[in-house]
Amino acid sequence: MLPVRIFHLVTGQQVIAGHAELFDEENQKGTGFPPGLLMKCPYVLSMTPYGDVSPDGSPSQFNVNFTKWMPYSSDDQFKIPIYQVIALGEPEQNILDIYIEKFGDRLDDIKLAGQSDSSDSSEGSGLSDSGD
Numbered sequence: 238m239l240p241v242r243i244f245h246l247v248t249g250q251q252v253i254a255g256h257a258e259l260f261d262e263e264n265q266k267g268t269g270f271p272p273g274l275l276m277k278c279p280y281v282l283s284m285t286p287y288g289d290v291s292p293d294g295s296p297s298q299f300n301v302n303f304t305k306w307m308p309y310s311s312d313d314q315f316k317i318p319i320y321q322v323i324a325l326g327e328p329e330q331n332i333l334d335i336y337i338e339k340f341g342d343r344l345d346d347i348k349l350a351g352q353s354d355s356s357d358s359s360e361g362s363g364l365s366d367s368g369d
Contacts, residue, residue, distance in 0.1 A: 238255070238341065238344045238345055239255030239256060239257055239277050239344045239345075240255070240256050241253060241254070241255055241256065241328060241333055241336060241337070241344070242254065242256040242325045242326065242327065242328070243282070243325070243326045243327070243328050244256075244274075244276065244279075244322055244324075244325060245322070245323045245324040245325075245326070246317075246321055246322060246323065247320075247321050247322075247323055248321075250281050250306075251281065251282045251283075252276065252279045252280065252281055252282070252306055253279070253280050253282055253303070253328055253332065253336050254276035254277055254278055254279035254280070254306070255275075255276070255277030255278055255343075255344040256274065256275065256276065256277075256325070257274070257275040257277070258273075258274060258275075259272065259273035259274060259275055259316060260272070272318065272319060273316050273317060273318050273319055274316070274317055274319060274322060274325075275314060275315070275316055275317075276306070276314070276315045276317060277313065277314045277343070277344055278313050278314070278340045278343045278344060279305075279306035279307075279313075279315060280303040280304060280305060280306060280336070280340070281303070281304045281305075281306050282301060282302070282303065282332070283301070283302045283304065284299040284300065284301055284302070285299060285300045285302060286298070286299055287299070287300055301332060301335070303335075303336070303339065313343060
């Protein structure tokens with residue numbers, strides 16, 4: 238299974254996806270930053286507050302939602318240039334667990350460019366957060 242990372246893109250989106258580095262013959266692995274990254278099964282993360290408000294006025298709980306990154310594409314794997322990514326990070330365990338439960342079966346294989354498989358249209362998932 239591909240490692241799962243959160244991509245912070247220059248668009249401001251936080252995207253969770255399977256991750257692989259892309260190299261060409263001129264830029265072999267180990268010689269610096271890869272020219273591109275592969276996102277497999279990418280979903281935009283967003284939080285919606287709910288429940289009681291803490292004494293300082295901030296929400297105490299959040300729903301985390303997963304929305305398909307490119308909803309009009311039948312592809313579930315995308316190559317993006319490295320300069321479109323501001324940062325990569327490890328997802329929090331509870332978010333990773335939900336993502337793997339919903340989409341993990343689609344992270345096992347990488348298809349060649351131009352190939353696609355059917356995409357999962359399930360969206361939205363609730364997740365309580367203690368607000369730490």
